[in-house]
Amino acid sequence: MNPELISQLQQACGNDAVITDNAECWPYGIDNSRRQHAPDVVVMPQQHEQVQAVVAVCFRHRVPLVCRGRGTGTAGAAVPLQGGVVLSTERMNRILRMDPVNRLAVVQPGVTNQEVQDAARRHGLFWAPDPTSAEVCTVGGNLACNAAGPLAVKYGTTRDNVLGLRAVTGDGSSLRTGVFTSKGVVGYDLTRLIIGSEGTLAVITEATLRLLPLPEARQTLRAVYHDIASATEAIVSVMALPDSPCVLEFIDGKAIELANRHTDLGLPAAAGAMLMLEVDGNRDSISVAATRVQQAASNGGLLELRVAQDDAEAKQLWRARKALSPALRHIAPKKINEDVVVPVGHLPELINGLEKLSKQYNITIVNFGHAGNGNIHVNLLVDPDDAQQMTGARQCLADVFALVLQLEGTLSGEHGIGSEKKDYVGLELDTTSLELMRRIKQQFDPAGILNPGKLFPE
Amino acid sequence: MNPELISQLQQACGNDAVITDNAECWPYGIDNSRRQHAPDVVVMPQQHEQVQAVVAVCFRHRVPLVCRGRGTGTAGAAVPLQGGVVLSTERMNRILRMDPVNRLAVVQPGVTNQEVQDAARRHGLFWAPDPTSAEVCTVGGNLACNAAGPLAVKYGTTRDNVLGLRAVTGDGSSLRTGVFTSKGVVGYDLTRLIIGSEGTLAVITEATLRLLPLPEARQTLRAVYHDIASATEAIVSVMALPDSPCVLEFIDGKAIELANRHTDLGLPAAAGAMLMLEVDGNRDSISVAATRVQQAASNGGLLELRVAQDDAEAKQLWRARKALSPALRHIAPKKINEDVVVPVGHLPELINGLEKLSKQYNITIVNFGHAGNGNIHVNLLVDPDDAQQMTGARQCLADVFALVLQLEGTLSGEHGIGSEKKDYVGLELDTTSLELMRRIKQQFDPAGILNPGKLFPE
Numbered sequence: 001m002n003p004e005l006i007s008q009l010q011q012a013c014g015n016d017a018v019i020t021d022n023a024e025c026w027p028y029g030i031d032n033s034r035r036q037h038a039p040d041v042v043v044m045p046q047q048h049e050q051v052q053a054v055v056a057v058c059f060r061h062r063v064p065l066v067c068r069g070r071g072t073g074t075a076g077a078a079v080p081l082q083g084g085v086v087l088s089t090e091r092m093n094r095i096l097r098m099d100p101v102n103r104l105a106v107v108q109p110g111v112t113n114q115e116v117q118d119a120a121r122r123h124g125l126f127w128a129p130d131p132t133s134a135e136v137c138t139v140g141g142n143l144a145c146n147a148a149g150p151l152a153v154k155y156g157t158t159r160d161n162v163l164g165l166r167a168v169t170g171d172g173s174s175l176r177t178g179v180f181t182s183k184g185v186v187g188y189d190l191t192r193l194i195i196g197s198e199g200t201l202a203v204i205t206e207a208t209l210r211l212l213p214l215p216e217a218r219q220t221l222r223a224v225y226h227d228i229a230s231a232t233e234a235i236v237s238v239m240a241l242p243d244s245p246c247v248l249e250f251i252d253g254k255a256i257e258l259a260n261r262h263t264d265l266g267l268p269a270a271a272g273a274m275l276m277l278e279v280d281g282n283r284d285s286i287s288v289a290a291t292r293v294q295q296a297a298s299n300g301g302l303l304e305l306r307v308a309q310d311d312a313e314a315k316q317l318w319r320a321r322k323a324l325s326p327a328l329r330h331i332a333p334k335k336i337n338e339d340v341v342v343p344v345g346h347l348p349e350l351i352n353g354l355e356k357l358s359k360q361y362n363i364t365i366v367n368f369g370h371a372g373n374g375n376i377h378v379n380l381l382v383d384p385d386d387a388q389q390m391t392g393a394r395q396c397l398a399d400v401f402a403l404v405l406q407l408e409g410t411l412s413g414e415h416g417i418g419s420e421k422k423d424y425v426g427l428e429l430d431t432t433s434l435e436l437m438r439r440i441k442q443q444f445d446p447a448g449i450l451n452p453g454k455l456f457p458e
Numbered sequence: 459m460n461p462e463l464i465s466q467l468q469q470a471c472g473n474d475a476v477i478t479d480n481a482e483c484w485p486y487g488i489d490n491s492r493r494q495h496a497p498d499v500v501v502m503p504q505q506h507e508q509v510q511a512v513v514a515v516c517f518r519h520r521v522p523l524v525c526r527g528r529g530t531g532t533a534g535a536a537v538p539l540q541g542g543v544v545l546s547t548e549r550m551n552r553i554l555r556m557d558p559v560n561r562l563a564v565v566q567p568g569v570t571n572q573e574v575q576d577a578a579r580r581h582g583l584f585w586a587p588d589p590t591s592a593e594v595c596t597v598g599g600n601l602a603c604n605a606a607g608p609l610a611v612k613y614g615t616t617r618d619n620v621l622g623l624r625a626v627t628g629d630g631s632s633l634r635t636g637v638f639t640s641k642g643v644v645g646y647d648l649t650r651l652i653i654g655s656e657g658t659l660a661v662i663t664e665a666t667l668r669l670l671p672l673p674e675a676r677q678t679l680r681a682v683y684h685d686i687a688s689a690t691e692a693i694v695s696v697m698a699l700p701d702s703p704c705v706l707e708f709i710d711g712k713a714i715e716l717a718n719r720h721t722d723l724g725l726p727a728a729a730g731a732m733l734m735l736e737v738d739g740n741r742d743s744i745s746v747a748a749t750r751v752q753q754a755a756s757n758g759g760l761l762e763l764r765v766a767q768d769d770a771e772a773k774q775l776w777r778a779r780k781a782l783s784p785a786l787r788h789i790a791p792k793k794i795n796e797d798v799v800v801p802v803g804h805l806p807e808l809i810n811g812l813e814k815l816s817k818q819y820n821i822t823i824v825n826f827g828h829a830g831n832g833n834i835h836v837n838l839l840v841d842p843d844d845a846q847q848m849t850g851a852r853q854c855l856a857d858v859f860a861l862v863l864q865l866e867g868t869l870s871g872e873h874g875i876g877s878e879k880k881d882y883v884g885l886e887l888d889t890t891s892l893e894l895m896r897r898i899k900q901q902f903d904p905a906g907i908l909n910p911g912k913l914f915p916e
Contacts, residue, residue, distance in 0.1 A: 099801075102803045179867075183872065187875070189654060193646055196643050196647060242738070243740060282746060289740070343559075343638050345560045370641075410643075410644055432633035433648060434645070
């Protein structure tokens with residue numbers, strides 16, 4: 001790596017903020033996709049002006065710049081495939097402002113999701129995005145991938161819960177987007193354009209997060225169904241209620257079987273699908289809301305419905321869902337995990353189609369996910385080291401994606417494209433859209449240094 | 459106008475779909491901004507392919523193309539300032555699909571907001587955007603301006619309630635953006651980029667609208683306060699409730715005085731501010747919600763709080779608010795109406811600042827609006843034909859905008875920029891953002907034919 005570049009980065013951020021040692025650089029080259037490529041340099045700025053200087057240096061030297069939070073992403077977006085500079089946000093970890101009256105927080109990108117939740121909670125507020133990795137993942141990563149979790153069914157995704165950004169484009173220009181208000185129509189919506197762009201348009205240095213009042217009460221329900229059709233019928237009925245549940249998670253029969261096998265859960269043996277539901281709201285109307293959901297979730301295929309009477313029972317009901325991940329990790333540690341989405345009414349066709357593909361390719365497929373959004377995590381239990389199995393798995397995956405698109409779905413609900421899915425993007429997006437996206441990228445990043453090789457098909 | 463262009467438009471859409479007669483073209487050159495400029499031709503396509511052909515013709519001839527719904531916009535976005543072709547969406551008035559299970563509707567842009575509501579209501583659903591002009595305004599106009607109304611405080615604006623678009627860019631290319639699902643992270647968010655772009659990026663030919671379940675019940679409350687500070691305190695308390703009210707409208711003391719003077723409303727004489735509140739939800743918990751709001755709205759400055767016991771009383775409570783517009787029209791038929799936004803907690807500073815400006819410039823200023831969003835309609839009661847008064851009014855307006863920006867607000871919450879506010883945009887947006895927006899426009903509209911002269915400062 002060019003020593004001049006190193007020295008300029010050191011000038012920008014201080015000597016102790018630049019890592020060049022190969023062994024020390026290595027951990028900055030992986031993420032949860034299990035792809036790896038070490039960067040040549042790691043730089044750890046503390047504030048906007050330093051980021052601006054770093055980008056300017058990379059722009060001058062035409063060196064790739066990849067931003068990185070905690071590497072919890074599963075699509076490989078944070079892996080510096082072409083080497084170059086990794087900008088770690090680990091020192092940009094300050095909550096700059098907490099404004100409970102206006103229900104907003106201004107934070108640096110390296111703050112973790114959990115830190116935001118903790119700070120907001122002290123004022124009776126929360127930030128809606130709740131990815132499973134919330135305890136460790138950063139707000140910057142949430143913004144880059146438009147992250148979401150179970151609560152999205154009621155409260156939306158990251159894109160729906162950010163008011164504005166401060167950022168640096170690929171030529172080192174500084175900008176502020178958005179507003180500090182819950183409404184605003186001045187100019188194009190650059191905020192939502194940058195959110196979900198996986199670090200290919202700009203480096204986010206500050207974000208104004210929209211906070212919501214914490215519900216006073218929450219109630220948990222678990223419904224077990226004979227078959228997937230009954231579960232889907234229940235999902236559609238629940239989603240037709242005026243008050244959305246705050247959680248509506250789905251687990252298919254194969255997943256129940258696995259969880260049952262690895263843990264003593266006592267779930268009905270005939271279970272073909274299970275829903276985990278939560279409602280939230282005022283203390284004095286929560287039981288009404290729970291009753292409504294209970295009624296909507298009840299149909300001819302219902303085998304068992306339990307309503308948690310207290311926190312302990314809620315925890316107990318969640319056990320079956322929580323047992324799933326360890327069980328899966330045990331059986332297929334390197335399984336392929338996709339996160340496709342279809343309109344809720346097409347869930348039975350999706351699940352039935354996946355069952356057919358499972359038989360056709362002789363691959364166990366386990367499905368669970370955020371049913372209220374039609375967002376299903378499709379798990380192909382394969383061993384990536386088995387070349388023959390992987391050939392089948394790749395073909396199976398292509399068929400899964402084709403099925404999803406045929407059902408008016410989308411290839412990713414929350415994991416993003418990164419390098420994992422970029423070759424499939426052209427199946428979903430038309431040529432005009434792709435060409436416009438490429439050209440938009442060129443305006444933000446004229447030298448093509450921001451996270452090159454990601455998001456777009458070759 | 460070039461006869462070849464006329465004949466090509468006729469070929470594209472049929473002879474009866476093209477208007478060239480000056481007198482007939484004239485009504486297509488006005489909107490609610492009261493600006494006027496007649497187009498040279500009006501074309502009325504019926505479907506996507508015809509729109510594509512129309513844009514291609516305009517692109518070849520390098521002729522301005524301005525899209526038009528019903529002309530209810532107040533910022534002049536639909537006025538063809540440079541003449542050319544007006545594309546009226548009046549024949550693109552079909553609801554192409556109503557999908558209650560997946561809670562979406564696919565509509566052409568010329569469908570009115572009310573037609574969508576009526577069709578959705580038959581399935582127990584509604585579309586959240588509710589501008590005052592809902593009965594006549596089109597979905598296309600709602601999309602172009604990112605329209606909103608009172609319900610935005612709970613359900614968001616147009617941008618929050620659209621899943622995807624079909625559109626034609628300025629060189630006649632066709633694209634589909636977005637998804638049919640409530641989640642999706644494949645590629646950049648072109649849907650929200652096009653929404654609110656006031657016809658400067660693409661012509662929208664179809665929109666997939668996100669529908670929501672109709673609440674079963676609604677309850678109306680009216681609270682009158684001694685002063686603006688008490689009303690603001692109430693707004694902040696109400697917005698801190700876990701369940702947002704679905705309406706939270708504000709009227710200032712001057713507005714109450716006017717409404718009182720023109721109609722016998724019997725409002726307390728000492729009233730310094732008034733809030734109209736509505737809660738919605740389940741039939742069996744609505745009274746709990748209303749009680750919560752009532753408690754939150756009560757403070758030392760409260761003079762009177764009434765809860766409607768039935769529809770008739772709700773209508774009666776709304777009378778004071780509804781009396782306001784006719785009263786204002788009577789006093790100042792050509793008043794200047796702005797729609798600025800500030801964070802809710804800064805409302806007292808805004809209203810106090812406006813009072814000072816009112817005295818300084820000797821101009822009556824009346825304020826009301828969507829308080830839950832901090833979105834205030836600032837009405838300067840002036841006569842545009844009085845040149846001297848208008849000089850003061852323009853200076854006053856500049857001071858209003860400066861005040862709003864100083865309070866971390868934005869210049870428009872729902873009316874948009876059009877030609878009315880474009881000279882002020884540079885006060886809010888930084889040069890990098892503006893430059894990026896211009897360059898994004900160039901990618902969508904390389905010949906600059908789509909609604910030229912709008913949105914961007916000269």
